[in-house]
Amino acid sequence: MFDNKEKTEIAHLGEFGLIDHLTKNIKLTQPTTLKGAGDDAAVLDFKDKKVLISTDMLLEGIHFDLSYCPLKHLGYKAIQVNLSDIYAMNGTATQVTVSLGFSSKFPLEAVEELYDGMLLACEKYKIDLIGGDTTSSKQGLVISVTSIGYADEKDIVYRNTAQEGDLLCVSGDLGGAYTGLQLLEREKLIYLENPNIQPDLEGKDYIIERQLKPEARWDIVELLRDVNVVPTSMIDVSDGLASEVLHICKQSNKGCNLYEEKIPIDPMTFDTAREFNLDPTVCALSGGEDYELLFTIKQADYDKIKFNSDISVIGHITEVSAGCNLITKSGNSHELKAQGWNAFKG
Amino acid sequence: MFDNKEKTEIAHLGEFGLIDHLTKNIKLTQPTTLKGAGDDAAVLDFKDKKVLISTDMLLEGIHFDLSYCPLKHLGYKAIQVNLSDIYAMNGTATQVTVSLGFSSKFPLEAVEELYDGMLLACEKYKIDLIGGDTTSSKQGLVISVTSIGYADEKDIVYRNTAQEGDLLCVSGDLGGAYTGLQLLEREKLIYLENPNIQPDLEGKDYIIERQLKPEARWDIVELLRDVNVVPTSMIDVSDGLASEVLHICKQSNKGCNLYEEKIPIDPMTFDTAREFNLDPTVCALSGGEDYELLFTIKQADYDKIKFNSDISVIGHITEVSAGCNLITKSGNSHELKAQGWNAFKG
Numbered sequence: 001m002f003d004n005k006e007k008t009e010i011a012h013l014g015e016f017g018l019i020d021h022l023t024k025n026i027k028l029t030q031p032t033t034l035k036g037a038g039d040d041a042a043v044l045d046f047k048d049k050k051v052l053i054s055t056d057m058l059l060e061g062i063h064f065d066l067s068y069c070p071l072k073h074l075g076y077k078a079i080q081v082n083l084s085d086i087y088a089m090n091g092t093a094t095q096v097t098v099s100l101g102f103s104s105k106f107p108l109e110a111v112e113e114l115y116d117g118m119l120l121a122c123e124k125y126k127i128d129l130i131g132g133d134t135t136s137s138k139q140g141l142v143i144s145v146t147s148i149g150y151a152d153e154k155d156i157v158y159r160n161t162a163q164e165g166d167l168l169c170v171s172g173d174l175g176g177a178y179t180g181l182q183l184l185e186r187e188k189l190i191y192l193e194n195p196n197i198q199p200d201l202e203g204k205d206y207i208i209e210r211q212l213k214p215e216a217r218w219d220i221v222e223l224l225r226d227v228n229v230v231p232t233s234m235i236d237v238s239d240g241l242a243s244e245v246l247h248i249c250k251q252s253n254k255g256c257n258l259y260e261e262k263i264p265i266d267p268m269t270f271d272t273a274r275e276f277n278l279d280p281t282v283c284a285l286s287g288g289e290d291y292e293l294l295f296t297i298k299q300a301d302y303d304k305i306k307f308n309s310d311i312s313v314i315g316h317i318t319e320v321s322a323g324c325n326l327i328t329k330s331g332n333s334h335e336l337k338a339q340g341w342n343a344f345k346g
Numbered sequence: 347m348f349d350n351k352e353k354t355e356i357a358h359l360g361e362f363g364l365i366d367h368l369t370k371n372i373k374l375t376q377p378t379t380l381k382g383a384g385d386d387a388a389v390l391d392f393k394d395k396k397v398l399i400s401t402d403m404l405l406e407g408i409h410f411d412l413s414y415c416p417l418k419h420l421g422y423k424a425i426q427v428n429l430s431d432i433y434a435m436n437g438t439a440t441q442v443t444v445s446l447g448f449s450s451k452f453p454l455e456a457v458e459e460l461y462d463g464m465l466l467a468c469e470k471y472k473i474d475l476i477g478g479d480t481t482s483s484k485q486g487l488v489i490s491v492t493s494i495g496y497a498d499e500k501d502i503v504y505r506n507t508a509q510e511g512d513l514l515c516v517s518g519d520l521g522g523a524y525t526g527l528q529l530l531e532r533e534k535l536i537y538l539e540n541p542n543i544q545p546d547l548e549g550k551d552y553i554i555e556r557q558l559k560p561e562a563r564w565d566i567v568e569l570l571r572d573v574n575v576v577p578t579s580m581i582d583v584s585d586g587l588a589s590e591v592l593h594i595c596k597q598s599n600k601g602c603n604l605y606e607e608k609i610p611i612d613p614m615t616f617d618t619a620r621e622f623n624l625d626p627t628v629c630a631l632s633g634g635e636d637y638e639l640l641f642t643i644k645q646a647d648y649d650k651i652k653f654n655s656d657i658s659v660i661g662h663i664t665e666v667s668a669g670c671n672l673i674t675k676s677g678n679s680h681e682l683k684a685q686g687w688n689a690f691k692g
């Protein structure tokens with residue numbers, strides 16, 4: 001996607017020149033940032049708040065394919081994926097550090113594209129990019145992001161605190177990122193067979209965007225605060241709904257009933273799954289990368305969220321002995337299994 | 347170095363199984379850690395202290411060569427390299443997050459070796475490993491570590507605060523890690539030419555250890571506290587003495603005189619450099635990876651450190667117009683230049 005028209009060799013700049021070049025446009029806006037990039041470590045001040053830290057690594061050929069993933073989108077996504085973890089603690093994200101490894105043959109303009117996407121995500125979510133590392137890589141692009149945020153202790157939401165009777169809720173809709181990926185993979189194969197055929201992604205913007213440019217759900221964290229709901233447990237949907245539901249149940253030592261008919265699936269996701277002869281429910285349960293928030297709330301809080309079209313109640317928490325069950329549209333009950341994305345398989 | 351006798355396939359465990367397996371032995375001992383691995387983010391409590399964050403990435407084929415770098419040592423070094431950045435701020439390091447990418451063909455026992463080295467470093471320096479990420483890699487071993495620590499605002503030491511007349515000091519000795527690397531590279535070449543020849547590293551333990559198993563200088567931070575010296579500026583020596591001196595001078599907008607004869611070089615480093623027809627001073631100035639602390643102190647503090655054999659006064663800070671000069675043993679003055687290690691060259 002990056003057209004390589006203008007190429008500046010990074011070796012000319014050297015590591016420090018490159019870091020200076022990339023960081024010179026960074027604006028720090030967070031009052032919690034005392035010192036950003038440029039020293040041995042960044043210095044932050046969270047006063048009496050608790051500090052939240054999360055980290056993720058994205059590797060070329062495993063997590064992304066540069067043949068259909070524009071670098072700017074990739075940068076944007078790398079940040080979103082990490083912020084999502086802070087929001088899943090019901091926290092406010094404030095800073096990120098970014099480490100990049102790329103070939104010394106990677107032109108400066110490509111690194112700038114990637115960085116621009118990162119800074120765009122930071123700007124939109126009011127995040128300071130406070131440091132990191134750049135190095136050459138002999139094989140492919142390597143991205144590691146650490147996100148930092150804060151919360152009052154009483155507001156922090158863990159995975160292991162769901163209670164029997166709590167309602168299981170999810171934000172937005174599911175399965176879109178996975179069906180978007182199927183589409184991109186198909187068009188890539190067609191292109192490889194015949195480079196003259198233009199990719200046919202018309203009318204598929206939503207699910208392509210779900211895959212290439214996800215948005216972490218800070219708006220849901222804010223919305224829940226506004227209506228005065230503190231979830232009893234929460235996790236973000238990175239590996240697929242089934243995997244995340246099982247994390248909450250296992251760590252809380254509880255069971256659940258999850259209703260297939262309640263799982264929110266966008267019509268475009270539904271139709272595209274059908275085109276690929278995929279079960280849309282399976283795409284939602286096992287597809288992953290939707291970066292929605294899955295959370296449980298007390299039944300007493302139901303009235304506060306029931307009219308919000310961006311939150312779906314998809315089931316409830318039961319005692320552990322009842323197991324974790326998927327109740328199908330036809331009314332049958334199946335044991336819920338995680339067939340989530342596993343980077344170590346295949 | 348890892349003998350591959352017992353092999354357990356990681357794909358059997360899956361990502362979550364692997365994380366459970368690796369993290370089950372982690373003991374949290376830091377009072378600042380409220381919640382370690384196992385949720386979307388770790389939760390830390392630094393009360394009224396400022397928070398320090400630093401991150402580094404190590405890539406196979408760029409930063410290490412598994413043909414002579416044992417995995418346990420590599421794990422140990424990956425942690426030390428990062429703690430060093432927190433100490434260089436005059437802070438107390440408390441936590442690390444670790445992201446690993448490795449081939450799905452990497453046996454579990456190899457990952458355990460690497461992790462054991464990391465946990466050993468953590469235990470020795472009282473650091474909690476509070477989270478991270480593991481993924482398969484098509485690109486060889488990828489290690490990304492973020493280190494976290496704290497300090498009182500008044501104790502934090504930056505790079506840009508050296509003052510004219512300050513004494514330039516360095517801990518330990520320099521050039522050892524680089525000459526150790528030369529030795530390991532030579533033995534690797536000999537081995538590749540004739541696998542029956544045993545490596546000849548006898549009597550070279552110190553410099554081999556400087557390369558493979560460096561120790562971040564927490565003891566120097568403690569020592570300076572004990573004698574009531576707050577450095578006026580500080581940085582750790584990762585890229586070579588010249589590069590670090592220039593960072594301090596450039597960021598402080600000052601010059602310096604650095605005296606060649608004062609640069610601390612261990613006799614083994616000196617002799618080995620000579621064996622390789624290298625100038626020992628150049629090894630110290632440009633070799634890098636020594637992870638000593640370079641710092642400036644007020645002249646008034648000289649008496650407090652002058653009898654400490656682990657600290658050498660190697661020069662002093664001047665006004666910026668005087669430039670950054672290396673005064674050779676013969677009394678000549680040369681402009682100091684950084685020819686430090688540049689991952690984007692060669």
